Amino acid sequence: MKLTLHIWRQANSTAPGRMVKYEVDDVSEHMSFLEMLDVLNEKLTLKGEDPIAFDSDCREGICGTCGFMVNGVAHGPLPKTTVCQLHMRHFKDGDVLYLEPWRTRAFPVIKDLAVDRSALDRIVAAGGFVSIDTGAAPDANAIPVPKERAEISMDAAACIGCGACAAMCPNGSASLFTGAKITHLGVLPQGQPERNERALRMVAQATEEGLSYCSNHGECEAVCPKGITLEVIARMNRHYIKAEWVDRGQPAE
Amino acid sequence: MELDAKIPSGPIEDRWDNHKFNLKLVNPANKRKYNIIVVGTGLAGGSAAASLAELGYNVKSFCYQDSPRRAHSIAAQGGINAAKNYKNDGDSVYRLFYDTVKGGDFRSRESNVYRLAQVSVNIIDQCVAQGVPFAREYGGLLDNRSFGGAQVSRTFYARGQTGQQLLLGAYQALQRQVSAGQVKMYPRHEMLDLVVIDGRARGITVRDLFTGEVASHAADAVVLATGGYGNAYYLSTNARGCNATAVWRAYKKGALFANPCYTQIHPTCIPVSGEYQSKLTLMSESLRNDGRIWVPAKIGDKRRPAQIPEAERDYYLERKYPAFGNLVPRDVASRNAKSVCDEGRGVGPSGLGVYLDFAEAMQRLGHHVIAERYGNLFEMYERITGEDPYSVPMRIYPATHYTMGGLWVDYNLMSTIPGLYVAGEANFSDHGANRLGASALMQGLADGYFVLPYTIGDFLASHRPDQLGVDHPAFKEAEQGVNARTRQLLGIQGKRTIDSFHRELGKILWEHCGMSRTEQGLKDALGMIPELREEFWKDVRVPGENEEFNQNLERAGRVADFFELGELICRDALERSESCGGHFREEYQTPEGEALRNDDEYSYVAAWQYQGDSAPPALVKEHLDFEYVHPSQRSYK
Numbered sequence: 001m002k003l004t005l006h007i008w009r010q011a012n013s014t015a016p017g018r019m020v021k022y023e024v025d026d027v028s029e030h031m032s033f034l035e036m037l038d039v040l041n042e043k044l045t046l047k048g049e050d051p052i053a054f055d056s057d058c059r060e061g062i063c064g065t066c067g068f069m070v071n072g073v074a075h076g077p078l079p080k081t082t083v084c085q086l087h088m089r090h091f092k093d094g095d096v097l098y099l100e101p102w103r104t105r106a107f108p109v110i111k112d113l114a115v116d117r118s119a120l121d122r123i124v125a126a127g128g129f130v131s132i133d134t135g136a137a138p139d140a141n142a143i144p145v146p147k148e149r150a151e152i153s154m155d156a157a158a159c160i161g162c163g164a165c166a167a168m169c170p171n172g173s174a175s176l177f178t179g180a181k182i183t184h185l186g187v188l189p190q191g192q193p194e195r196n197e198r199a200l201r202m203v204a205q206a207t208e209e210g211l212s213y214c215s216n217h218g219e220c221e222a223v224c225p226k227g228i229t230l231e232v233i234a235r236m237n238r239h240y241i242k243a244e245w246v247d248r249g250q251p252a253e
Numbered sequence: 254m255e256l257d258a259k260i261p262s263g264p265i266e267d268r269w270d271n272h273k274f275n276l277k278l279v280n281p282a283n284k285r286k287y288n289i290i291v292v293g294t295g296l297a298g299g300s301a302a303a304s305l306a307e308l309g310y311n312v313k314s315f316c317y318q319d320s321p322r323r324a325h326s327i328a329a330q331g332g333i334n335a336a337k338n339y340k341n342d343g344d345s346v347y348r349l350f351y352d353t354v355k356g357g358d359f360r361s362r363e364s365n366v367y368r369l370a371q372v373s374v375n376i377i378d379q380c381v382a383q384g385v386p387f388a389r390e391y392g393g394l395l396d397n398r399s400f401g402g403a404q405v406s407r408t409f410y411a412r413g414q415t416g417q418q419l420l421l422g423a424y425q426a427l428q429r430q431v432s433a434g435q436v437k438m439y440p441r442h443e444m445l446d447l448v449v450i451d452g453r454a455r456g457i458t459v460r461d462l463f464t465g466e467v468a469s470h471a472a473d474a475v476v477l478a479t480g481g482y483g484n485a486y487y488l489s490t491n492a493r494g495c496n497a498t499a500v501w502r503a504y505k506k507g508a509l510f511a512n513p514c515y516t517q518i519h520p521t522c523i524p525v526s527g528e529y530q531s532k533l534t535l536m537s538e539s540l541r542n543d544g545r546i547w548v549p550a551k552i553g554d555k556r557r558p559a560q561i562p563e564a565e566r567d568y569y570l571e572r573k574y575p576a577f578g579n580l581v582p583r584d585v586a587s588r589n590a591k592s593v594c595d596e597g598r599g600v601g602p603s604g605l606g607v608y609l610d611f612a613e614a615m616q617r618l619g620h621h622v623i624a625e626r627y628g629n630l631f632e633m634y635e636r637i638t639g640e641d642p643y644s645v646p647m648r649i650y651p652a653t654h655y656t657m658g659g660l661w662v663d664y665n666l667m668s669t670i671p672g673l674y675v676a677g678e679a680n681f682s683d684h685g686a687n688r689l690g691a692s693a694l695m696q697g698l699a700d701g702y703f704v705l706p707y708t709i710g711d712f713l714a715s716h717r718p719d720q721l722g723v724d725h726p727a728f729k730e731a732e733q734g735v736n737a738r739t740r741q742l743l744g745i746q747g748k749r750t751i752d753s754f755h756r757e758l759g760k761i762l763w764e765h766c767g768m769s770r771t772e773q774g775l776k777d778a779l780g781m782i783p784e785l786r787e788e789f790w791k792d793v794r795v796p797g798e799n800e801e802f803n804q805n806l807e808r809a810g811r812v813a814d815f816f817e818l819g820e821l822i823c824r825d826a827l828e829r830s831e832s833c834g835g836h837f838r839e840e841y842q843t844p845e846g847e848a849l850r851n852d853d854e855y856s857y858v859a860a861w862q863y864q865g866d867s868a869p870p871a872l873v874k875e876h877l878d879f880e881y882v883h884p885s886q887r888s889y890k
Contacts, residue, residue, distance in 0.1 A: 011801075012801065012802070028526075028527055028529065030526040030527055031527070031529050032531070032637075034531065035529045035530065035531050036529075038529065038531055038752070039529050042750045042752060042753070044796075045750050045794055045796050045805070046748070046750065046794070048796075049796075050796060050797060051796060051804075051805060053802060053804055055319060056493055057318060057323055057325070057492040057493055057494050058323075058325060058327065058328045058492040058493075058532075059492065059493060059531060059532045059534075060328055060532070060534045060535075060633065061633065061636075062327050062328050062414065062417055063318075063323040063324075063325070063327050063328065063492060064320075064322070064323060065318065065319065065323050078636075080632075081636060085633070085636045085637065086636075087636065087637065087639070089639055110463060110802050111801070111802040114802065116319070117319060117320065118319070118320070118440065120320070121320050121321070121322070121428065121431075121438075121440075124322075124424070124425060124428045125428040125429070125431045125432040126432065128425055128428065129383070129384075129425035129426060129428060129429045130382065130383050130384045130425070131429060132379075132382045132383055132426075133304075133307045134300070134303070134304040134307055134379060134426075134702045134703070134706065135375070135379070135702075135703075136382070137375075137378035137379045137381065137382035138378065138382065139378055140337070140377045140378045140380075140381040140382075140387075140395055141339065141394050141395055143381070144389075144392065144393030144394055145389055145393050146389075146393050147389045147390065147391050147393065150386050150387070150388070150389045150393075153384075153386040154386040154388075154411060154412060154418075157386050157411075157418060157421065158412075158414060158417075160417075161320065161322055184384065184386065185384045188384050188386070190381070190382055190383070190384045191384055
């Protein structure tokens with residue numbers, strides 16, 4: 001099939017960017033979206049043009065490195081699918097596609113479609129962990145965890161930290177990301193001692209990064225490649241409110 | 254050169270404990286005076302950096318990815334082994350040790366493997382305490398599954414995302430230390446040289462991938478946890494960015510490279526669909542617990558799978574290996590898939606595929622159980638192929654997956670360069686000639702959480718901290734070398750793309766040094782690779798400049814190193830005139846077509862020493878002794 005691509009080109013974080021049009025032909029339906037861009041980049045290289053920069057690594061939807069907007073939708077049209085796992089069979093001959101980097105102030109563009117998401121690492125560093133030094137753990141079966149709890153925790157822990165939630169949010173909020181980590185640890189017995197501090201510090205860090213509050217649009221849930229639901233935001237709010245107003249910043253009981 | 258593996262003496266079950274007692278300690282107040290560099294943030298690097306920082310050392314952590322959470326350990330699906338014996342099915346430290354030595358086809362070091370089995374139980378404790386959401390039973394206790402090469406259920410898992418969850422545990426521990434100021438994190442930094450001063454590793458030279466700036470960092474010890482070299486084959490289950498540059502630079506600075514020909518071809522990957530293919534996707538080996546592998550009994554049977562009656566199907570693993578069936582080790586499963594395809598019984602458009610069929614399991618267990626166990630894997634398969642594995646059998650084919658070879662290390666995980674430690678897939682240590690499933694995660698975390706924090710202390714205790722600066726001429730020299738090479742790559746401006754060279758190299762390796770190898774094939778490859786490498790240095794086109802975000806420049810440097818390493822892989826495979834584990838030489842097989850070892854002549858680790866670009870590397874042997882598990886012909890029948 002043949003496609004027309006309009007791709008955001010921006011030399012670096014300070015240079016102005018613009019959309020540039022590319023025609024690609026011989027696109028096989030079995031290619032992934034990124035393989036289609038690889039082929040385009042090979043052609044650009046041989047023509048002496050600058051290839052398009054985009055981040056990717058595992059190319060199997062788990063590392064969270066890839067991601068850009070396809071026709072205004074983070075990771076493109078297929079639900080629960082990162083752009084590296086999006087295959088060209090979901091497009092048709094003659095389609096016109098607009099590719100843009102993640103849109104949010106907290107993720108500045110590095111080049112073309114690649115952005116800086118280090119804000120997400122800083123949110124985790126603020127409290128997204130259980131404080132246990134190596135060697136200090138009791139036997140793994142010493143603390144039973146009800147299966148349902150473990151499943152809720154795992155649903156949230158599946159977050160790959162790609163940033164699609166923040167990129168898609170009209171309000172520029174990464175609440176789905178932050179809520180997922182707060183839920184993952186907050187529903188487990190291991191996460192209880194630091195539950196309050198974790199919620200307060202992670203939310204404060206997200207705000208510090210210029211990531212806004214949740215406004216219940218639900219766009220994040222719609223584009224999350226791991227199907228993480230708004231429930232994690234509700235849990236985050238509950239943990240936060242309890243920490244701020246009930247326990248007044250004291251450790252959780 | 255003589256290799257001293259520093260293996261402790263005494264009964265094997267006491268060696269690690271005695272050794273730990275004999276290791277020298279660094280006073281808690283003195284730890285903060287030492288600087289340690291850790292390159293790589295996967296399970297081995299992430300856990301090592303976090304654990305060393307918890308002890309009080311100053312740690313600098315480097316990764317090429319945009320975040321430490323993205324290291325390719327994250328893609329491991331199936332699980333992690335541990336000798337907990339929670340299932341009461343006869344598991345023990347000794348059995349895990351035994352299975353691992355046997356699975357590695359008697360080409361690993363017994364003492365290392367025993368220690369690995371010992372600390373496996375601590376790993377599970379540690380990860381659970383971190384909040385890793387392992388699968389649980391209704392009573393709230395941990396669940397286990399079985400895996401290839403073992404007859405007990407000892408594999409802990411978190412759906413099909415075990416690597417992700419373990420890595421996030423290590424990453425969170427690392428971020429905690431970043432927040433505490435004990436770890437300084439350098440994401441989007443690639444190590445391009447190792448700096449050795451007076452015979453000791455004293456730092457690294459890195460390129461900031463964001464700005465192109467080349468700078469050096471000094472330390473009292475350096476840890477490389479930079480993963481395997483499977484991407485030498487171009488198509489592999491590794492991430493696009495996985496590379497061997499860090500270990501290759503260390504090799505060229507004097508670290509010996511052990512057993513490079515031990516590469517693991519994973520039996521259950523999605524088959525190649527076309528020339529544009531950028532990577533191969535693994536379908537977890539855990540699928541072999543419930544899926545049945547088969548091909549048509551007749552050559553050239555092109556009917557759809559549902560139209561082939563039971564009697565005309567060949568469940569060849571169940572037929573040939575009744576005791577282990579579909580759960581034979583990876584090397585055996587891969588070779589058998591190749592041989593049925595070579596006979597012309599392969600399936601799919603290319604004929605390079607076999608079926609992995611869940612129909613019987615669906616009937617026995619029901620749709621919901623299969624969905625719960627493998628749901629995300631099935632979804633991934635459907636996304637890539639457009640076929641629904643609940644209704645049609647999966648098609649799978651082997652692909653390069655893991656490299657057992659790596660930098661040679663002693664019992665302390667120190668390379669032949671004092672002060673340079675190597676952990677995880679980057680070292681050669683524990684898996685011999687074949688790694689069992691769910692053992693990579695175990696080894697990475699064992700090295701990082703429970704071995705390095707002890708052994709590095711021993712080294713540092715006898716080396717005073719001297720706060721060496723990067724103004725030492727050795728750092729400047731390394732930086733100049735890196736810059737010169739970059740200029741050379743950018744200056745060629747030839748007519749071929751980097752990927753076209755990499756693909757061609759990959760084809761040579763896959764064809765001549767893949768699932769089966771011959772003397773002639775390897776000699777041919779050893780002629781072709783240097784020719785292609787020469788062409789690369791004359792005709793590659795690397796667009797852009799150094800002083801910018803230049804992904805092509807990054808790739809070009811990695812591919813240049815794969816050419817040199819690819820040659821060493823073939824050289825090692827040619828030298829090893831026997832078959833063992835993942836290294837199958839067609840000349841050496843049993844009448845049944847199984848790998849035929851030659852213990853009298855090849856019971857050693859082949860460690861290669863760099864002798865300059867114009868001379869062939871020297872082979873140094875570390876003899877392997879088997880006091881506990883006596884080498885026998887592996888049998889999974």
